[in-house]
Amino acid sequence: MAVGRTPMQPGLLSSTVGFCEGRLAPNSIYAVLHRECRALFPDEMFADLFAEDGRRSVPPMIVAVVMVLQRLEGLSDREAVERFAFDVRWKYAAGGLDFDHPGFVHTVLVDMRARLAASARPNRIFERTVEVAAQAGLVGRRRVLDSAPIYDAVATQDTITLIRSAIRGLLRAADHVLRAELRAVISSGDAYTSTDKPVIDWTDAAEREALIDSRARDGFALLTVLDGRAVPGDVGQAARLLATVLGQDLEQDGGVFKIARKVAADRVISTVDPEARHGHKTVRRSFDGYKGHVAEEPDSEVITATEVTAGNAGDAEPAADLLADVLQPPAAEQADQARAEVYGDAAYGTGPLLAELDDAGARVMVKVQAANAPGGRFSKDAFTIDLEAGQVTCPNQMTAAIRPKSDGGGAACFKTACAACPLAAQCTTARNGRVITIGPHEEHLARGRARSADPVWLAAYRATRPKVERKIAHLMRRRHGGRRARVRGRAKIAADFSLLAAAVNVARLGVLGIMSTGSDKWAVAAG
Structure with a gap:
């Protein structure tokens, strides 16, 4: 099958343009797609998915527009092609097609997803929206991270x-x-x-x-x-x-x-979707399925990267991939750019991620969970940890040496010093005294806790990080295809989530007034 070509000349009297102009807001997703769809998703962008000759396909630009609107409105394939056939806004969004422009069967959408999945750039529709935003100067070096549960599309099995x-x-x-x-x-x-x-x-x-x-x-x-x-x-x-x-x-x-009277750590919960897992968003809130992760540029509120993991994966696990574009050193011509700045809640305050951000020279705006101890006793923060001297000093000014471990961490055991200590009741109930465990990334965690207590740092954090919560709400506002997966398997769900992010990005670009200035250059309309 050869790539189809989008018609360039709508009918003089049958075009949807005259009907929709003035009836749709200029910054609506239908209007921005109408103005820019040929520059956003040109047919040539999908040429590698088709043969050089053969029967012509439905023009890929039209299919891409339908896929974007489908994901934004949470429709099934059959509902989407029906909407394209009878909703003039969809034909207007696809370049101002005629009222009687022929529709297509829902299997065209199935075929396009399969072709994209088998290609070298399966997420090209989403990547295109990020590329356009960057061309318009809407993507800097600041990122906010967050995740949301995606409920699986199968029943959990006993x-x-x-x-x-x-x-x-x-x-x-x-x-x-x-x-x-x-x-x-x-x-x-x-x-x-x-x-x-x-x-x-x-x-x-x-x-x-x-x-x-x-x-x-x-x-x-x-x-x-x-x-x-x-x-x-x-x-x-x-x-x-x-x-x-x-x-x-x-x-x-x-x-x-x-x-068995136990729950396996990585338990398969369904043979229909073996990659789905039990997950916890909070201590009291559990779910079955996957996690959708996003990185957002907080100033423009454009999503720059997405990932999907099993539901039991930690939020920080895919963070390095989400931040790949800002953790890499800037190119020579961009050497004067500001350093990367990364925001995240306490779920991202893990030692490995903090170490990676510090090593990359990023400004770390990631919250770190405060140390705590049971019964209101002295937490780890009450002890002075001197990594250079290799020792820990307790609140009673007793010192214990740090015994190194093979993982790069260590432990400081106070043993008998606790027996005669007047503060022992406020510190530990262990017979062998208090033990302070030193993690391999203790320095980065301690630095993160100190940052989190700084009022200036905290004010900047509170002003910026919540922006990603609104973006998550945009992604999850539809139950079908938003909060609940439309497909099965992590690869398919990841592709679907990426397409949803592309749709949300296009809607955001419309609000910002994106416009093509020719030669694949983009700008934001003044005012």
Whole structure:
């Protein structure tokens, strides 16, 4: 299929331009797309996705506009193509197409996403919005970081459902010869063809335990058949999932498999979407799915980078990737630029990230959690840590040497000094005295806590960091495709989240008055 070309000459009497002009605000997303869509998303931008000859595709610029509006309005593929067919604003946004411009089927959107995913630049629509903002001088070297839960699009499964579903997936992946060999070792009598739970008395503990044990034995028997054998990729993947499910939830007690009295650290919660995880946004607020991470330029409120991680990942884990553009040294012609400035809440105040920011020479505006101790006792901040001298001084002016550890940190043990200390009751209840643990990034954490207590620093932090909260609200305002994922799997959700960020960026650029000045140069309208 060859790349299609967007029509350049709308009909004199049938164009949507005359109808929409004056009815839509000049800074609306429909108006900015109408004015700039050909410069924002030219057909040539997608030429590498198509063959040089063949049947012409739907013009990629039109598809890109539909994808952007679809994500902003939280529509399914079928709803989006219907909106394009009957909503004059969408045709106006796609360059002022005629009222009777032909629509297209929803599979065109599916095909475009697949082509983008297989390309060298899968997030080019989002990257284009950042590139345009930078051309217009809207992207500096300040960044604010934040994340938000993205609820998965599947149901969380219990242990027996996970095991049966994983076994069913393995049988489905095997060819008919291997499937017959696998079925021969199943001893429970379960056919594993239905998603319905086995019919037992679920109030009877003995029956529940027998069910778990029998299905677990089926699973291990299947893995034994495959042990050491070369199998196709999809069979191997299904077998690994089954092994993970069996290993994370079960333990053997007296030769009987039972549900373990623990929760695995990286527990698979669904065989339909094995990458989804249990996550916590706060101590009391949990969710199942993924986390969407963003970096925002706080002055223009343009999103500069996005990432999606499993729900149990820490907020600081993808921070280096989100900040890659500002953590790199500026080019020679930009050497006089201000140094990078990074804002983040206490979730980003981890030792490794603080060390990376300090090493890059960034101005660190990241909050660090204050030290605390149980029972209102002396926190770690009450001790004087002298890393150069390799010692720690307690509130009673007793000193203990720091014993180094292999990870670069250490520990200072006060031992018997606490026995005769008049402040011991306010410090520790341990028989061997207070122990102060020194992390490998202790210097950066201490510096961060000191910064967080500075009123001037705190005022700048409070004036800037909340801006990203509003941007998160823009991203998550639609439940379908915003707060809840439209697709399954981290790669697809990451691409969808990137496209959502592109749509929000285009809307923001419209508010700022972005305009093309020719030769792929951009500016913001005066006033």
